[in-house]
Amino acid sequence: MVSFQQLKDADPDGFATAADDWMKIAKEADTAAEDIYDRGGKALRENWADGVADLVEGHVRKLGQDYQAAGMTIRGVVTTLDGFADSLRLAKRNLEDAVHFATSRGLAVDANGKVTVPQGATDPRTADDAKRAGWLIWDAVNDATKIDEQAAASLRKLIQPAHITRNLSQQELADQTTNGAVKAAGHTSLNMLKQTMPFNADKQTQTAWWNSLTPAQRDEYMRAAPLELYDMPGIPEQTKKELAGDGPLNRMEMLRWAQENGSSTNTDVKGMNNCTNFVSHAMHDGGGLDETGSWNEKRTGWDPTGKVDAHLGSREWQLAKAHHQYVLDNGGQSVPTAQARPGDIVYLKDQTGDIHHTALVTAVTPGGDVMVTQHNPNHTDVNVVDRVEAGRIYSGNDDQILVVRPGFR
Numbered sequence: 001m002v003s004f005q006q007l008k009d010a011d012p013d014g015f016a017t018a019a020d021d022w023m024k025i026a027k028e029a030d031t032a033a034e035d036i037y038d039r040g041g042k043a044l045r046e047n048w049a050d051g052v053a054d055l056v057e058g059h060v061r062k063l064g065q066d067y068q069a070a071g072m073t074i075r076g077v078v079t080t081l082d083g084f085a086d087s088l089r090l091a092k093r094n095l096e097d098a099v100h101f102a103t104s105r106g107l108a109v110d111a112n113g114k115v116t117v118p119q120g121a122t123d124p125r126t127a128d129d130a131k132r133a134g135w136l137i138w139d140a141v142n143d144a145t146k147i148d149e150q151a152a153a154s155l156r157k158l159i160q161p162a163h164i165t166r167n168l169s170q171q172e173l174a175d176q177t178t179n180g181a182v183k184a185a186g187h188t189s190l191n192m193l194k195q196t197m198p199f200n201a202d203k204q205t206q207t208a209w210w211n212s213l214t215p216a217q218r219d220e221y222m223r224a225a226p227l228e229l230y231d232m233p234g235i236p237e238q239t240k241k242e243l244a245g246d247g248p249l250n251r252m253e254m255l256r257w258a259q260e261n262g263s264s265t266n267t268d269v270k271g272m273n274n275c276t277n278f279v280s281h282a283m284h285d286g287g288g289l290d291e292t293g294s295w296n297e298k299r300t301g302w303d304p305t306g307k308v309d310a311h312l313g314s315r316e317w318q319l320a321k322a323h324h325q326y327v328l329d330n331g332g333q334s335v336p337t338a339q340a341r342p343g344d345i346v347y348l349k350d351q352t353g354d355i356h357h358t359a360l361v362t363a364v365t366p367g368g369d370v371m372v373t374q375h376n377p378n379h380t381d382v383n384v385v386d387r388v389e390a391g392r393i394y395s396g397n398d399d400q401i402l403v404v405r406p407g408f409r
Helices: 004-009 012-047 051-104 125-159 170-195 203-212 215-224 226-230 237-244 251-260 275-286 320-329 384-395
Strands: 333-335 345-349 355-364 370-374 379-383 400-405
Touching: 004 051, 004 125, 012 051, 012 384, 051 125, 051 170, 051 215, 051 384, 125 170, 170 215, 170 379, 170 384, 215 226, 215 237, 215 355, 226 237, 226 251, 237 251, 251 275, 251 355, 251 370, 251 379, 275 320, 275 355, 275 370, 320 345, 320 355, 320 400, 355 379, 370 384, 379 384, 384 400
Parallel strands: none
Antiparallel strands: 333 400, 345 355, 345 400, 355 370, 370 379
């Protein structure tokens, strides 16, 4: 249990600094893994071709795999620490605001956070103010306690021995790291920030909370918890409009549909990679965007494989490259990955220039991790940068992340 005094004295910047230090270690592990794969394994294959070489190569690749797994896992530590630092900073700010509320009304706050009414107070509102201040202080300390517990649980999972005793495929390695505890660390980072939001407060309290935030803090919430803000009664309508967008595509309802259907296959076309089809359904079924002549699910009958037992929608509906061009042609704007926001669309382009994957940005963590929801494989809020980095380390396939902000009118 975090105490009033512990939260008051907390140093969020210390955890942010620790996160930076851990990121340096993660990059060192990434570099070691890449060097072993590219130099050690490649050199063995080129210069040693008997059975003993196969055995040695296996050991070398296992070493590279261990460094790669370490780098992936440490990135989860970074995500957790960054999220903890920002959430703790916000919880501490809420505590300071609560104490200021109390003292500005002539109330006393002791070293344990207890609020008392001074003797001789005659204003009948003073008792109500004391009750409200006490609740605000309790709420901030309770938030900090839950944030601390979530961060500790995430770190415990990340530091557990991996028990990787053999060479794994990249999919198996991803399932044990990026798609396991590291993915969960991203969810924890988002949940810690949400813990500081006054969901259960009345509309007036929510409005006062929002108005008390700095522009940077508001932006942090808008990126990490967009749907939660959108659904809060006390958030200004202008902010909700900014989140949803002012065109025919409601970005927030698009995200709601995507997150509700991230694990569902009810819109998938059997036998096909459904990443772009999933995003198209989110835009139409959730976001309310009308189908057009070139972007539609009318089952036009084209079949690029000859093996699919169901007709497909148009290329703009189903294929990443055509979808990317369609969104750009209809008011979309390319933005840097560091500026990605919920409701943006992510595409991956390989070294040949082929755009081969589509996903939706559903959140951005306090530390800047871009979380996407997608199909094939199915993921809700998974770090797209980490996934691309893992593929680059092992295979050298350096996918480029393209972020497009829809701008339909």
